[in-house]
Amino acid sequence: MDTVLTKELSRIYQNGAAEVKAVDSVDLTIESGEFAVLAGPSGSGKSTLLNLIGGLDRPTAGTVHLSGELLNEKTDDELTRARLFKIGFIFQAYNLIPVLTAYENVQFILQIQGIPDSQHADRIMPLLQELGLDGLEHRRPSELSGGQQQRVAVARAIVGRPSIILADEPTANLDSESAVNLLNMMHRLNLEQKVTFLFSSHDQRVIDIAQRIISLRDGKICDDIRKN
Amino acid sequence: MLWLNLAWRNLWRNRTRTLVLLLVISGSLTFVAWMQNIACGSYDKMIEEAVRMGSGHLSFHHPGYPAERLTEQYFLRSQAMPLLAGRTGIAAILPRLYVSALARSSRDNRAIMMLGVDFDLEKQVNPLLKETKTVAGHIPASDTQKLAYIGIKLAENLRIDIGNKLVVMFQDLSGEINSKLYRVGGIFKSGVTQLDSSTIFVNRISLAEGLGNRDALHELAVLLDSRDDLPKHLRQLKGACAEIHGLSVYSWEETSKQIADAIKIDSTQFKFMIFLLYILVTVGTVNLLLMSIIERTREFGLLRAIGLDKRRIGWLITCEALLLGSLGALIGLVATTVLSFYSWHYGIDFSAMFGEAEVAGMLFDMRINSSWEWGWMFGLAAAMIIVVLLASIYPVRKALRIAPAEAMKRH
Numbered sequence: 001m002d003t004v005l006t007k008e009l010s011r012i013y014q015n016g017a018a019e020v021k022a023v024d025s026v027d028l029t030i031e032s033g034e035f036a037v038l039a040g041p042s043g044s045g046k047s048t049l050l051n052l053i054g055g056l057d058r059p060t061a062g063t064v065h066l067s068g069e070l071l072n073e074k075t076d077d078e079l080t081r082a083r084l085f086k087i088g089f090i091f092q093a094y095n096l097i098p099v100l101t102a103y104e105n106v107q108f109i110l111q112i113q114g115i116p117d118s119q120h121a122d123r124i125m126p127l128l129q130e131l132g133l134d135g136l137e138h139r140r141p142s143e144l145s146g147g148q149q150q151r152v153a154v155a156r157a158i159v160g161r162p163s164i165i166l167a168d169e170p171t172a173n174l175d176s177e178s179a180v181n182l183l184n185m186m187h188r189l190n191l192e193q194k195v196t197f198l199f200s201s202h203d204q205r206v207i208d209i210a211q212r213i214i215s216l217r218d219g220k221i222c223d224d225i226r227k228n
Numbered sequence: 229m230l231w232l233n234l235a236w237r238n239l240w241r242n243r244t245r246t247l248v249l250l251l252v253i254s255g256s257l258t259f260v261a262w263m264q265n266i267a268c269g270s271y272d273k274m275i276e277e278a279v280r281m282g283s284g285h286l287s288f289h290h291p292g293y294p295a296e297r298l299t300e301q302y303f304l305r306s307q308a309m310p311l312l313a314g315r316t317g318i319a320a321i322l323p324r325l326y327v328s329a330l331a332r333s334s335r336d337n338r339a340i341m342m343l344g345v346d347f348d349l350e351k352q353v354n355p356l357l358k359e360t361k362t363v364a365g366h367i368p369a370s371d372t373q374k375l376a377y378i379g380i381k382l383a384e385n386l387r388i389d390i391g392n393k394l395v396v397m398f399q400d401l402s403g404e405i406n407s408k409l410y411r412v413g414g415i416f417k418s419g420v421t422q423l424d425s426s427t428i429f430v431n432r433i434s435l436a437e438g439l440g441n442r443d444a445l446h447e448l449a450v451l452l453d454s455r456d457d458l459p460k461h462l463r464q465l466k467g468a469c470a471e472i473h474g475l476s477v478y479s480w481e482e483t484s485k486q487i488a489d490a491i492k493i494d495s496t497q498f499k500f501m502i503f504l505l506y507i508l509v510t511v512g513t514v515n516l517l518l519m520s521i522i523e524r525t526r527e528f529g530l531l532r533a534i535g536l537d538k539r540r541i542g543w544l545i546t547c548e549a550l551l552l553g554s555l556g557a558l559i560g561l562v563a564t565t566v567l568s569f570y571s572w573h574y575g576i577d578f579s580a581m582f583g584e585a586e587v588a589g590m591l592f593d594m595r596i597n598s599s600w601e602w603g604w605m606f607g608l609a610a611a612m613i614i615v616v617l618l619a620s621i622y623p624v625r626k627a628l629r630i631a632p633a634e635a636m637k638r639h
C-alpha cells in the first residue's frame with residue numbers, strides 16, 4: 001500500500017518579484033516499509049518537500065495523500081492530529097524539549113496521544129534499549145551528546161507508531177561515525193519493525209545506506225534509484 | 229498534571245526572569261494589601277475617635293438640629309431613652325446640650341460654646357475629657373453643679389484661673405436672656421484651636437435648668453460595642469423614630485460628614501493607586517512573558533510539528549501564567565500577613581512624619597494599628613492572578629501565530 005502519494009506537487013515562494021519554485025511538480029510514491037532518502041544539494045527543495053508531505057506546510061498546487069487520506073482538504077487542527085498519530089518528525093537539531101528527560105520526551109507523545117500510563121514503560125524502554133540509550137533515560141537533552149539526542153528523537157518519532165517517519169537531515173549536526181551509527185539503527189528499526197522512513201541528506205555515506213535514493217535538483221526529481 | 233509539570237519546569241528555565249516576575253507580582257500585592265490594612269486601620273481609628281469626640285456611632289436629635297443647630301431645636305431625654313431600653317450591644321449613652329453664650333470675667337468677655345455634659349459618663353469614653361488633656365485643676369465630677377471645665381486659650385483671653393468666677397449669658401428655650409455663674413474647676417488643652425479658645429464644659433442638668441427644661445437635650449450620642457452592628461440599630465431606630473414627633477436618629481456618617489468624606493476621598497485615591505499599580509504589573513508581565521515566548525519560537529514550532537494543536541500550546545502558556553500568578557499571589561499574601569501582623573500588633577507611629585493630624589476640627593493621634601481586611605487581601609490576590617492571566621493573552625496569541633515550518637528553520 002502507498003504510504004505517501006504526491007501528484008504534481010508544487011510549492012512556490014514569492015521572493016519579491018521573483019518566484020522560487022522550491023518544489024516543482026513532484027510525483028512521488030513511497031510504499032509502506034521503504035527506507036528512502038531525498039538527496040540533493042542545498043536549496044534543492046528537500047526540506048520543503050518533507051514539510052509538504054508531513055503537513056507542516058501547504059502546497060501551492062498538486063496533492064499529497066498520506067495513507068490514503070488527502071492532506072490538502074484538512075484543517076490545521078486535522079493536520080496537527082495527523083502529525084500526532086501518523087507521522088514521526090525528526091529534525092536536524094534541537095528536536096527535544098529541553099526541560100524533559102530523555103524518557104519524558106519519548107513519553108510526551110504517548111501522553112498527548114492519550115495512551116494509558118500503564119503502557120508507557122513497556123513501549124518506551126525496549127525502544128531506548130534498541131537505540132542504545134539504556135541508563136540515559138533520566139538525563140535531560142543538555143546532558144546528552146548530539147548523537148544520543150538524535151537517537152532519543154528517533155525513539156520519540158517511532159513510539160507513537162506512525163505510518164511514516166520523516167527526517168530532515170537527521171545527521172547534519174553529527175560527526176560521520178555517529179551519523180552512520182544513527183542511520184544503521186534507523187535501518188534496523190525499518191527492517192525489524194517495518195517502519196517506513198523518508199529522510200533527507202547530502203552526506204554520501206548516509207545516502208549509501210538507503211534502499212532508495214530520490215535525487216532532487218531545483219525542486220524536481222531528477223533521479224530515483226532502488227537498490228535490491 | 230502533565231501540563232502543570234511542564235509549565236512549572238518551563239518557568240524555571242530562566243531563573244532570573246521568573247524571580248524578577250515573582251518579585252514584581254508578590255511585591256506589588258504585598259504593598260497594596262498591607263497599605264490597605266494600614267489605611268483601614270487608620271480609618272477605624274479616625275472613626276472611633278471621631279464618634280467619641282463627636283456624636284457617637286449614632287445619635288438622636290431634633291430633626292432640624294444637625295443642619296441648623298439652634299438652641300430651641302431640642303428634644304426630651306424621656307422621648308429617646310425608651311427606644312434604647314433593653315437594646316444590646318450599646319457601650320455608652322451620652323446626653324448633651326450645646327448652647328452658644330457670652331462668657332464674661334471680671335477682666336474681659338468672649339463668645340463661647342457651652343457643652344452641657346454628664347462628666348462621669350464622658351470621662352470614660354471622650355478623648356477630649358481625659359485627665360491627660362487637663363493642664364490645671366480637674367475635670368469636674370457629675371454631681372458638682374457650679375464648676376466649669378474650660379479651654380486654655382479661653383482662660384488666657386478672659387484672664388482667669390482655677391477658682392475664678394465667670395458669668396455666662398444665653399437665651400433660654402423661651403427666648404429670654406438668662407445668666408449663670410460658674411467657677412473654673414479645670415483647664416484643658418486639646419490642641420484644636422477652636423476648642424481651646426471657645427469651649428466650656430458644664431454640668432448638663434444645671435444648664436438644662438437654666439434653659440428652662442430639666443429634660444431638654446440637643447444630642448443623645450450612642451456608642452456601640454461594634455460598628456458592624458450600626459446598620460441594624462440604625463434601621464430599627466429609624467423605624468421607631470418615624471412615629472415620634474420631633475425626634476430623629478442619625479449615623480456618624482451624617483453627623484461627622486467631613487470625616488466620612490475625608491475617608492471616602494482617601495480610599496478612592498487609594499483604589500486608583502491600586503489600579504495604576506496593577507496596570508504597571510500587567511505591562512511588565514506582558515513584556516517578560518513575551519520575551520520567554522519569543523525565545524522559544526523554535527520550540528513551539530517543534531511542538532506543533534510533533535502534534536500539539538493550538539489549544540494545547542495556549543493551555544501550556546496559560547498554565548505557566550497561572551502558576552506564576554498563583555505563586556506570586558501566595559508569596560504576596562504570606563508577606564502581607566507577616567507585615568500586617570507586625571503593624572497590627574505593634575502599630576506604626578506616623579506621628580514622627582505627620583505629628584498629630586487635625587481633620588475637621590478633631591485631633592487624631594497618628595499611632596496606627598492596621599486592621600485585618602481579609603476580604604481585600606484575598607480580593608487583591610485573586611485580582612493579581614487575573615492580571616497575570618490577562619497579561620498572558622497577548623503572548624499566547626503571539627505564540628499561536630508561529631508557523632511551524634518557518635519556526636523550524638530558526639536555530
Ligand SMILES: Nc1ncnc2c1ncn2[C@@H]1O[C@H](COP(=O)(O)OP(=O)(O)OP(=O)(O)O)[C@@H](O)[C@H]1O
Pocket residue numbers: 013014015020021022040041042043044045046047048049202
Ligand atoms: N520561506 C521561504 N521564503 C522564500 N524562499 C524560501 C523559503 N524557504 C525556502 N525557500 C527557498 O526554497 C528553496 C528550497 O529550500 P529548502 O529549504 O527546501 O532546500 P533544502 O534542500 O532543504 O536545502 P538545505 O540542504 O540547505 O536544507 C531554496 O531556494 C530556498 O531559498
Ligand SMILES: [Mg+2]
Pocket residue numbers: 046047048168169
Ligand atoms: Mg533543508
